[in-house]
Structures are given as structure tokens and as C-alpha cells.
Amino acid sequence: MALLEVEDLSVTFARRGQRAVHAVDGVSFSVDAGEVVGLVGESGCGKSVTSLAIMGLLPKQPGLRVGGKAVFDGTDLLQLDDRSRRDIRGRDIAMIFQDPLSSLNPVIPIGLQVTEVLTRHRGMKGETAAKEAAALLDRVGIPDPKRRLKEYPHQLSGGMRQRALIAMAVACQPRLLIADEPTTALDVTIQAQILELLKELVRDSGTALLMITHDLGVVAGMCDTVNVLYGGRVVETARRRPLFRQPRHPYTVGLLGSVPRLDAGRGEKLNPIPGSVRDLLPWPEGCAFAPRCARRTDECVGEPPELVHAHDGRSYRCVNPEPVPGLVPAPREEESA
């Protein structure tokens, strides 16, 4: 059984007098123990909201509705009361965020921000906690950890701050680590270091990693399985290699096409996806991607496309998918097999 099984997760923000916004609209995916899973999509596709809903960290506000299931190790996280949720957070499921500076408390030292997790979940206090905190900082590659413990976030560089946040997240050796665009706010060279660190940590400790990103380069370097999100739904799920070699959903094709390549010919242009995430069709009225899709047919509008499970273990939500080279065109019977 999977470690985390997200089933038909939906998050709706309703405001009085306004149309309800379906930020996440029936997302399903799973993460196995020790696996690295990617959640990929443009900004606004619902990937961050998905992770916050799993953690129970969505800002409490009237009109917020969370539906579906997020079963972690046999318990549905969405049904838990506040106290049990706090017990799981930081201990079994930890999370790191996008902007390391704003994610750290500016007025208390790094040391306390690490030890408070140890005190909360591992009952460590005083000297023991300080020692363990230093060991954790050392493990995430922060030099001179003893001194760093006394410093404040503004005294650390961006990369160091993200390392410190990672140290806090792995302090209790969680079974699942959720990383929400952990490298977006960092320099390219630092990005690679942080990704390398994350890879190392999950490999050594057997922690599963849910990697939320818009960066296909990150996906290519890290993920075992990839879920592509569009308009609050998963539009394609595949193992990493098949996804990059033969994307089936036109949106995945578009994402891959808009990545600049070093081996591209001179003067060759990038192929961005036309339009923006805002030009989406509500799912009940058809495929949300249809307004921007190059392979749109008449069938795309009217009914929402079902998720098609292909024979090679991958699935996509499209009525006119990208053909697989070598197969006979119009492979619709084969796909549903």
C-alpha cells in the first residue's frame, strides 16, 4: 500500500456573492514509501494548495471547503482533529517552503527554531537538544554549526537559510517530506546544491519526497514518478523516463517544448504554450486546457475528458493525445485497454 494516497482531493474557496473557485478539483495521486514524486504545473494550477491541504495548513477562512481523502499510513489526514494533526506534522510529515527568508522567524535564533521541533516531538531539552541541532545543521552541510545556532536568519545566506529549514524538516526523520518549490528563490548554483542535498537525504533515510515544482529540470533530475497538474486536476501521470521520452498529454508536450535547450540550433525559437493559465474552461464544460491546446477537437468541449489508463502504467486525461511514434495513429482502442 502506498504511504500517501490522495484521492479525489478538492479545495474550494467560496465567497459570498462571488463564484466559488475550485483551486483543486479532484486530484488523485499516490506516494510510495521512499519514492520521489513530482507535482508539476504552472503557477495557479493548484499544486501548492494541494500540499497545504494535505498538511492541513490552508488559512482558515469562511467559505473554504476541502473534500476527498488524503490517507497517510492508514489515517485520513483530512478527518483528523487539530491536535492529532499537530502530532503528525513535523514528526511524520514535514514540509519545506519556497522562500527561505520569509519562512524563518526573523526575531529568534536559528538554534531555537531547530530545537523547538526536537522539544515538541522528541522530548529533547537543553544541552541534548542543542547538540542534536548542531548535528542536524552539520548534516545539511552548514559549516560551523555551533556558531550558526546562535545566529539569526538575516545573518545567513539564502542557501544556508534553506539548508536550515531542511534541517528543521528532517529533524524527526519524517516518512514523508513535502517540498514546495524549494529552489525557486535561490541562485542556480545554490539550487543544484539544495537538490543534491534533498536527494541525498531521502536516499539515506528512506524518506519519501513529494516535490512540488514548475521546473521540469528539477523533475528530470529527481523524480521517480511525475504528476502533471492543470486547472486543479491531474492531466498526466507517468514514470519519469516515459514522460520525458513520450509525453501523451498536449499540455505536457507544451511544458517540455517551452524549456530552453542548450542543444537547440542557432536562431531556433522557444515554443511557449499560447495563452495563460487564466484562459481555462471549467472542467465540467470540457477539457480545461482546450482553449490553449493545439490538438483540440470538437470532442474536447462539452464533456470533461476521463482519465485514460494506458497499458504501460501511465494515465492521461485527453481525448486526442499525442500519438506514440511506432504505433498506428488513432490509438484510442489501445489506450483504454
Add this chain to the structure above:
Amino acid sequence: MFRFIVRRLLQLIPTLFGLSLLLFIWLRRLPGGPETAILGERGTPEMRAVIRRNMGLDEPILVQYGRFVRRLIRLDLGTSTSTKRAVTTEFIERFPGTVELTITAMVIAIGVGIPLGYLAARRRGRFLDHASVGGSLIGICIPVFFLGYLLKAIFSENLHWFPSSGRQDPTLGATRVTNFFVLDGLMTREWDAAADALWHLVLPSIALASIPLAIIVRITRASVLEVLNEDFVRTAEAKGLTEQTVRRRHVLRNAMLPVATSIGLLAGGLLSGAVLTETVFAFSGIGAFVAEAIGQRDYPVLMGFILIIAVVYVLVNLLVDLSYSFIDPRVRVR
């Protein structure tokens, strides 16, 4: 840290110099003068001239200012033209009452304002929130003297819970040491005197606290609401910390920064704002004395009062700046 304090105190000198020069000239430009106040409308020009000469007011203004500054360096603020006593003596007698009143009002404003603002933010959109936001609006709008009379009418004249005027019951015959009546009572172990002085402080300090209290409630509420949306609060929640730890360690401490600033600004203003409250409660502080001095064109008293207020303002805000470096490590004073 030490150098920062010294530098700030040195900055006080040019500030006071500029302020005193401006005031000196401006006060003497006001219509009327001490001679009119003393003689009334009927004084002959000759009588006025005699008084002006006796007070040294006939000399060029810069000569007068020079004399003022020379005395000021020896901490001599001159002699009151209306009471004929040294201004410093008058102040030593009267300032403690005002300071006592101001401190009590500030303690009430901070002690009630911060918790109330915090609770309002936590219960946003609920009854307590609406009540405290609405209440603070009323608090800001009601003039202090009106609130003073209202409190007096209800709690003193009708219910007889609190005395309606004065600083202490004179029949107690309390010993005077510092002229801070509560402190005197504690120092001389005259407990009944201390309690009585404190009792006299209740109504006037509530009246005086109303505006700063309302401002502190609003600033705390807004600041807490802002901090609750910060990323680091989400991080703290993601760590699974208890609600109590998240609130105390991560929310409250960060929310205190703007509140500290406003307290500094309010405290200075409160000292000068005590004038009205003291008048309503016949509370013998500096306020009533200064109000009188304005009518009498008592230049030395007015100069002294404003300069002392300025010094207090600078000192209070220096304290606030120092407290910053304890609350926020990013603000390192140099």
C-alpha cells in the same frame, strides 16, 4: 550600545537649542504680555513699562535669550512671573503628580490594550473583535474632559466608589519625600496613604488612558493579523508546534514591533495631554499650573514646561529604540 545612547543624548542638545530659540521668539510675539496679565486692561502705559523693565522684557530679544540660556546651563529656569517662585521649585512640587498619573494611564493602556488587541485579532469577525474595534473608535472620539466628567458623575457622585478630586485625602497628613504620593507612602510605610493616593489615581488615569488604549488596541490587532499571515507562522505550524508555542514565540513577539513604536509616541504626548484630565479632577499636577501660566503669559514657566516635555519625549523614544534591539535582532543599535 553605549555609544548609541551617548550619541542620542548629545543629539538632544541641538534639538533643545533650536526648540527653545523658536519658542522664545514665538512666545514673545503673542499679543499681551505678563504686564497686561498683572495690571489688567486698566494699566497705564507708564505702569506697563515699569513692569516690563523690572522683568527685563524691554531689552532686545536676543539679549533676553542669551540670559535665558546662561541660566539654563545651570539648570535654572528663572522665576515665575505669576507666583514669584523659582520655576524649578514649582516643577519639583508639581511634576511628580503628572508623572504618576501618566505612568498609571500608560500601564492601563498597555496592560489592557495589548491583550485586547491580540484577542480581537484571534477572534476576527466575531463579537469580541467588533466590540473592541467599535469601542476603540468611541475611545478615540470621546474628548478626555467629557469622559472625565462622565466617570466622575457615575463612579464618584452616584456610586461613591472613588474620590472625585485631588491626589490624596489631606486629613491623612501623609509624609512627603519625593512628591510621588504613592511612592512616598510605600517608602515611609504609610500604607493607608499609598492606597489612598492610588485610589485617587483610578478615575483620572482611566480618563487619560482612553485614547492611548484605543490606539494600542487597534495597532496590536492590525499587527497580529498581519503576522498571522506571515510565512514563518506557517512554518511553525508545519513543524507541528502547539498552538500556544506558535502564538507566544512566533506571533506575539513579531507583532510587538509596531506596538512598541506607538507606545513611545503616545507616552510623550500623554504627559502634555494630562493638562485636561488634571483640570477635570482638580488633580494638582503640572497641567493645571501650566494652563494658568498660559493665561498669565508666564514665559519662564511655559518655556520650562515645553523643554521638559521635549526632553521626556526624546528619552522615552530612546528607550523604545533600545527595546527594539531586544525585540528584533535585525535592529542592531550602533
